[in-house]
Amino acid sequence: MTLEEATQRCGREPARQRKESAGFPDPEPGTGGTEFYSWRGITEWLARVGDDVPETPCDLLVADRALRLADALAGADVPPGTLRSLGLPAI
Template identity: 80%
Template structure:
């Protein structure tokens, strides 16, 4: 089963209490989802993470499809009281394996056939990371049509954003049906 790497956006930075629940939750015991916890008193620290990173969970989920992986992570996040997924995104930096997964092609053979494959990003250490945007541009020059974002990612992101927008809002079932949304 493929492993899907993505960033799940959550409604708030994790509190210390939520982090404790997260750390003791069986759904996250395999380490497939990780978070960054900010300091309790940011003003007491010289270097604190940028605020956005505190609302992101790094996910590496084994699932049949990307949509299944995102759905699994979003479901599991709800096990932490007060926390919910509100969006999802792919990051630009990828390994060759992740790039191959995104485009659905084996890249090693293509790299031999077509010149100009992008160089790895500098300073990555032992693992080589590449810019997905540069790889997608290279694929386009090689005649491969690669969508900017996979359909499963777009569906997952839009569904999570809609669910977040509907959170706590009273919308009549007839209105939801008129909008083409399932009512359950």
């Protein structure tokens, strides 16, 4: 997500003002010009600095887990039958 999206989800502007603060998560690599950040990383940082952590919407939880699964499977030697049984295409 962008810093603007993080700001909307927080209901205030912690991300832009604190981007320079120690420990704020770096943008995700390979985003092609637009800086995208991990919502999970932002919420972990908010908790560390003692700020309120907004509830994570279900759609973001599902997207985060799907992306993490795709990353974990990239280059893995997983039998195609295993992926099909999970409803996933063979990679």
